[in-house]
Amino acid sequence: MEKAIILRYSEIHLKGNNRKFFEDLLIENIKTALGQFSYNFQKTYGRYVISNYDESFEETIIEKLQKVFGIHSISPCYVVDNDLDKISEAIFMLQLADKTFKVECNRADKTFPMKSFEIAAELGGRILSKHHKLVVDIHNPQQIVHVDMRENKKTFVFLKNIPGAGGLPVGCSGKGLLLLSGGIDSPVSGYMMSKRGMRISSIHFHSYPFTSDQAREKVMTLAKKLTNYTGKMDVYVVPFTDIQIKIHEECPEEFMITIMRRFMMRISEKIAKQIGAGALITGESLGQVASQTLESINTTNSVATLPVFRPLIGFDKMEIIDISHKIETYETSILPYEDCCTVFLPKHPVTKPKLHIIERAEKKLDIDTLIDQAIENIEIVKL
């Protein structure tokens, strides 16, 4: 019996005149996600149908589709002719559990001689005569057998509505530059913005020899995992050691982190502008650490002119961890390699920095030269 996968999209129907743009992007992203498989792709009203694929890969295909933003739900189904015998045959192939059920019929093929509720009643009866333990409950069923009779004389029969990733197709909301450390938060942040349709590039600050190449590899692994959701991604690896040493030499110890982060913002903004990104993205969550108090965020934010998106700002750590488990970055994030922020960690970092004091402390540094040197030696990794 022929199988197919029905995809329904989420918010695109709201997009009025721009609908085609959104749809084209979503289709392109679906095709990228399924690049390795062969299949037929069909656009029908309000949904897409994937058919003619190797059924042994069905689970993998669905897993891939679950990571494509813009898809609302996914249903693997049987495809049969508009014929009650064939439809019931397909229903008996479904993994019906011994629970309450109802049949829901959608009859787009108006030439079919029975009405929707009549079809549902007839099929429900056939199910009951075969599965004696099943009970009909039309108001609050534990499972729904969907029968979708299309104009093209084909019927889709399915049980499951697997939730998709939701959100908007990646690419429809412009491009953002994600400040990616090796921690738990920043990958989640990238995921969140990607979910709202943003195409992501990442920037990472590397402190070799103070941190190891494993720390860098860890970031690449995280970025690679993110690409399941974001699609292709460029990672800009910035050599940051010289700047850190200079700050450490010239500035008061307690301002180390604040000034360091101001440098990160400045460099990120320069790169963002070079690559046409319209926003910076960080994993900051209000009050999580000294550098994420309102005062600290103000001080680091003040060197940026682009909007800085902080999708985790109101999230608790546990909520962030939950998402990082879901997107499978958690296990990598907790690997114990030092990142650039912990190398020169002061004993008592300032928690409420004052902008004018920080600016005065920075005066000793040749900021532009330091930034230019770092940018000159950037390494770009294409994932």
Added chain:
Amino acid sequence: MNYFDNCATTPIDKNVLDLMYQVQQTDFFNPSSRYRASNKIQNKINNARTTIANIIGANSDEIYFTSGGSESNNLALFGTLRNKKGKIVTSKVEHASVYYAINELKNRGFDVVYAPLNSDGTVKTENFEDLIDENTVMVSLMHVNNETGGINDIKTLCNKTKAKNKNCLFFCDGVQSFGKIPLNVKSLNIDMLSMSAHKIHGPKGVGALYVSKNVSITPIIFGGGQENKLRSGTENVAGILGFELAAQTANDVLSQNISLFNCYKDTFFNTISNIVVDFFEISTKNGAPNIISLAFKNIKSEVVLHMLEQKGYFVGNGSACSSKQTYSRLATELHLKKDYAEGIIRICFSKYNTTEQVESLAKELGETINTLRKIMGVR
């Protein structure tokens, strides 16, 4: 390249590599096949067995080839302790492949006793016998500590064990001593000894286990019954023959290397002492001649390792097999002061090092430490 991490692994000798290349090409037959050619290969393997046996004073039928040190260690422990109960005496600074194997045995119900240590990581011989009783089934101790170079007095420890409980097995992890210091299993009186090829300029993926004829041991890998039914799996012919050649070479130049490495140690300390302060030696004069272990104050050894690599010098920081851990078992067990615990650097010589290299290493290391302390604003 200035490679000084020879306890992690060594570069393979060219004649070993050439031999292995040739063996892979011509002696590719399965040694268990019924061809004459296979039989010849079987004979070559048995000759290799005899060579290894002769070097450590064993009989050739007491040598079993394995895939390396970790497998040998696991075979020695799991192969003899199956169906047994009781107590295992070991130390907390054993190589990971012994330490975690014994942890597993602990989970399976064995009592494990960790012997007290000296400051160089060796086991205290005084009162060692008090740790042994009639329930002790195994003593497992390394010969040379891979991180400190400390040499355990295996003969004394083994004799004390046997005097207290003659049925107790004594297993010695010899991976860092085989081919590095004189070693005779009969005079040490031990029951089992593990060896590895890649620590002595042989290939990776091959090692051996000496098992005294008096020991009853059963396989942990089942199959075609190779290696006198103890270790199934088609023999790694090229590896075994490469191991033989490397072991023979190491044995031939053993005493020469010992005096050479002792000179290197002098050169190293004479140079570095003039450059850097606030460090001490964990290794000792009585330790393995090829290993220097140092602890530097207020230094993260991994940063030193990276900085030296940028200058073309390779040193170790703790055991390579477990360096992904956040803390060092050694630093904890030797009760190093907190400001020294992260600053352990290990230097291991090989015959490919030269006096000039050692001198420049000492200079570069000293200067790197000074630079790093200056950058970090510490003393």
